[in-house]
Amino acid sequence: MLKVAIVGCGxxxxxxxAQIQRIPGCEIIGTCDREELMARQLxxxxxxxxxYDRLDIxxxxxxxxxxxxxxxxxxxxxxxxxxxxxxxxxxVEKPFTIDAAESEELIGLADRAGLRLTVGTDExxxxxxxxxxxxxxxxxxxxxxxxIESTWCYxxxxxxxxxALLGDDQHWARTLPGGLLQNTISHGIAKISEHLRGxxxxxxxxxxxxxxxxxxxxxxxxxxxxxxxQGEGGTTAYFTFSSQMRPSLHEFRIYGPKNGLAFDExxxxxxKLRGERHKSYAEKFLPQASLAKQYSVGFFRxxxxxLANDFHMSSGKKYLIGEFYRSITDGAPVPxxxxxxxxxxxxxxxxxxxxxxxxxxxxxxxxxxxxx
Amino acid sequence: xxxxxxxxxxxxxxxAAESTRGSRxxxxxxxxxxxxxxxxxxxxxxATNDGIATVDDPVLVTGAAGFLGPSVxxxxxxxxxxxxxxxxxPTSNLTRLEKEIALRNGAGxxxxxxxxxxxxxxxxxxxxxxxxxxxxxxxxxTKAFSDAFLNSAVTTRNLLDAALENACLRRFVNVSSxxxxxxxxxxxxxxxDETCPMEGHPESRAEAYGYGKVKQDELVIDYGKKHxxxxxxxxxxxxxxxxKDFIPGRVGIDSFGLxxxxxxxxxxxxxxxxxxxxxxxxxxxxxxxxxxVFNVVDDDLPTSRRYLRLYKKNVRSFRSxxxxxxxxxxxxxxxxxxxxxxxxxxxxxxxxxxxxxxWKKTHYSNRKIKERVGWKPSVPTxxxxxxxxESCRNTPAR
Numbered sequence: 001m002l003k004v005a006i007v008g009c010g011x012x013x014x015x016x017x018a019q020i021q022r023i024p025g026c027e028i029i030g031t032c033d034r035e036e037l038m039a040r041q042l043x044x045x046x047x048x049x050x051x052y053d054r055l056d057i058x059x060x061x062x063x064x065x066x067x068x069x070x071x072x073x074x075x076x077x078x079x080x081x082x083x084x085x086x087x088x089x090x091x092v093e094k095p096f097t098i099d100a101a102e103s104e105e106l107i108g109l110a111d112r113a114g115l116r117l118t119v120g121t122d123e124x125x126x127x128x129x130x131x132x133x134x135x136x137x138x139x140x141x142x143x144x145x146x147x148i149e150s151t152w153c154y155x156x157x158x159x160x161x162x163x164a165l166l167g168d169d170q171h172w173a174r175t176l177p178g179g180l181l182q183n184t185i186s187h188g189i190a191k192i193s194e195h196l197r198g199x200x201x202x203x204x205x206x207x208x209x210x211x212x213x214x215x216x217x218x219x220x221x222x223x224x225x226x227x228x229x230q231g232e233g234g235t236t237a238y239f240t241f242s243s244q245m246r247p248s249l250h251e252f253r254i255y256g257p258k259n260g261l262a263f264d265e266x267x268x269x270x271x272k273l274r275g276e277r278h279k280s281y282a283e284k285f286l287p288q289a290s291l292a293k294q295y296s297v298g299f300f301r302x303x304x305x306x307l308a309n310d311f312h313m314s315s316g317k318k319y320l321i322g323e324f325y326r327s328i329t330d331g332a333p334v335p336x337x338x339x340x341x342x343x344x345x346x347x348x349x350x351x352x353x354x355x356x357x358x359x360x361x362x363x364x365x366x367x368x369x370x371x372x
Numbered sequence: 373x374x375x376x377x378x379x380x381x382x383x384x385x386x387x388a389a390e391s392t393r394g395s396r397x398x399x400x401x402x403x404x405x406x407x408x409x410x411x412x413x414x415x416x417x418x419a420t421n422d423g424i425a426t427v428d429d430p431v432l433v434t435g436a437a438g439f440l441g442p443s444v445x446x447x448x449x450x451x452x453x454x455x456x457x458x459x460x461x462p463t464s465n466l467t468r469l470e471k472e473i474a475l476r477n478g479a480g481x482x483x484x485x486x487x488x489x490x491x492x493x494x495x496x497x498x499x500x501x502x503x504x505x506x507x508x509x510x511x512x513x514t515k516a517f518s519d520a521f522l523n524s525a526v527t528t529r530n531l532l533d534a535a536l537e538n539a540c541l542r543r544f545v546n547v548s549s550x551x552x553x554x555x556x557x558x559x560x561x562x563x564x565d566e567t568c569p570m571e572g573h574p575e576s577r578a579e580a581y582g583y584g585k586v587k588q589d590e591l592v593i594d595y596g597k598k599h600x601x602x603x604x605x606x607x608x609x610x611x612x613x614x615x616k617d618f619i620p621g622r623v624g625i626d627s628f629g630l631x632x633x634x635x636x637x638x639x640x641x642x643x644x645x646x647x648x649x650x651x652x653x654x655x656x657x658x659x660x661x662x663x664x665v666f667n668v669v670d671d672d673l674p675t676s677r678r679y680l681r682l683y684k685k686n687v688r689s690f691r692s693x694x695x696x697x698x699x700x701x702x703x704x705x706x707x708x709x710x711x712x713x714x715x716x717x718x719x720x721x722x723x724x725x726x727x728x729x730x731w732k733k734t735h736y737s738n739r740k741i742k743e744r745v746g747w748k749p750s751v752p753t754x755x756x757x758x759x760x761x762e763s764c765r766n767t768p769a770r
Contacts, residue, residue: 009518010518011518014517022715035526037525037529038522038526041521041525041587044575045517045575163461164463166463167462309713309715312714312716312717
């Protein structure tokens with residue numbers, strides 16, 4: 001039985017606890033938060049026997065095999081380091097760390113200790129994303145990807161998070177090197193990293209404050225981002241982040257030398273984009289019939305998954321957690337290669353450096369990292 | 373539930389989100405235009421100030437910019453209080469609060485202060501020399517249980533600790549909600565009053581706000597026992613009034629493209645915002661009621677059916693279908709079973725507990741607060757609904 005602990009008992013911890021409890025062969029043995037009441041409420045709601053307000057005591061007394069780190073990103077590295085030094089595997093909520101240097105160091109620590117880690121970019125493991133991956137691995141694209149388009153939107157509405165973020169100059173998301181973007185874009189970037197080669201990419205980024213935010217008097221919070229990328233193998237990518245465009249898409253498209261694929265994270269459809277063209281007027285009708293058929297098949301596939309009780313909202317998270325645990329118990333490969341984690345961190349660093357979010361937002365002063 | 377053990381008590385490992393400090397509001401006098409407009413004193417007159425606080429004592433109102441807060445501040449101004457500290461969140465819309473203050477020419481008597489109850493430093497600053505606290509702030513508008521808990525229970529704990537440290541607190545008025553009642557196993561069958569039990573498993577209802585409120589009430593009661601906190605708990609029903617266009621969940625739901633009317637002939641426990649504010653203010657001033665709970669509902673409550681009919685006639689028309697209680701109970705029962713069986717593929721939004729709390733036929737009483745506190749609703753329900761519907765017509769529908 002794997003002993004699991006959760007450190008950081010905010011909103012995202014609920015999703016972790018719920019999915020961990022759906023996985024056989026593991027048990028949450030403790031929750032931990034520096035605010036004791038928060039640790040306690042999570043423990044009560046998920047019937048966890050013990051709760052802690054100190055990580056060192058959790059690690060010493062609870063002796064977990066795996067620690068899920070669901071704290072704000074500024075603390076990921078330090079908590080991750082302590083857990084690895086205590087011999088625990090770690091599942092780190094996204095974004096993995098605040099910069100690539102920390103990512104490298106954490107991965108190095110895990111490697112040297114013979115431990116495993118992963119990052120919570122679970123959208124890469126939703127049912128449609130997994131079908132897409134299988135098709136890519138089967139060679140549907142007809143070769144290495146030529147071009148990728150990843151769109152990841154975040155609706156700045158009147159939700160609690162948005163209100164807190166806009167209303168507080170010292171909100172923790174603002175103190176990240178990449179501000180709001182750092183806490184939101186890693187899902188979309190990680191999907192690109194999966195299909196690029198190597199551990200570096202050329203990045204050209206353009207970021208700005210949307211007219212919507214400017215109207216509210218906001219000048220420092222970049223919420224619109226366009227990025228052009230080129231990986232080591234020559235594959236290019238566009239990444240779009242927007243708080244304003246509608247529909248608020250979470251869409252991914254990948255094009256190979258023969259065919260392409262597109263999938264939508266929210267609606268869970270996957271569409272094959274055939275590279276061959278039909279003759280004459282057939283091109284005006286047959287592709288649309290094919291698309292209609294694919295959407296219909298997608299509808300029934302989703303319905304079948306739902307009826308089979310395999311279509312939970314957080315199915316990607318459950319799958320990722322399950323695969324990560326399997327990599328620990330069975331020695332299977334980690335579900336997200338460390339190369340991808342590093343590449344995602346480096347791309348994000350490059351973006352933030354170019355659009356100028358990297359220096360001044362830390363409460364510690366210009367250019368300083370938050371204190372650990 | 374599994375028994376809990378507590379381990380560790382230090383604070384060296386700092387894991388949770390940094391408490392959000394600072395704000396765009398200045399930490400001092402912020403508003404209150406001197407319009408010169410005179411306004412008649414509303415609400416119940418307190419024959420004497422029973423000694424909890426004089427009009428010259430500082431009074432803290434948290435959540436002052438919420439729906440209820442401006443009316444509470446206005447009521448305190450009407451009663452002559454001159455040092456009202458109005459806590460507003462950094463993102464709050466201050467329009468209504470500023471208007472209430474300006475209407476009473478209360479710029480010098482009520483100051484709007486920014487602050488965050490998650491910050492212990494802010495709490496200490498806010499409660500300094502304050503003998504009377506009206507705690508209205510709560511974690512509403514979130515579906516996340518942890519957020520609701522953080523913004524209801526943790527904030528209340530911080531406020532209570534600061535107030536106890538300040539050592540001049542004479543009354544803590546904790547504004548709660550009917551959402552904390554289980555509405556099952558009531559001592560008086562259909563009557564929901566202050567003797568009814570609180571929800572024992574609030575986490576099993578899909579209402580984060582109610583969960584936060586139960587935990588907040590438990591905390592206040594616990595502080596009363598352990599630290600002799602001089603508290604009173606006020607539990608309003610559905611607060612309505614101009615500026616809040618809503619159909620209470622007790623009437624029905626609008627989830628499937630059609631309005632499902634579940635309430636039928638159930639009375640809706642309405643309280644007009646001005647009546648509710650008056651009740652809250654009075655419970656802060658009356659002696660001899662420490663540790664008591666008071667429900668607040670108006671007289672002449674409309675049934676769900678009547679309210680829906682009036683709303684459709686006076687505000688906007690839409691299609692609705694009445695679902696008899698037996699069917700709504702069966703629906704909730706089936707949903708709950710499926711949610712359990714599927715490990716949450718459908719979240720447990722409709723459960724038997726939720727049905728009991730929201731749609732079970734229930735009557736309400738305001739007898740205790742009338743008898744013990746001397747409150748009486750000054751805005752009759754008919755007049756309250758009329759002005760409310762008028763306000764709804766003049767504001768965009770949600």
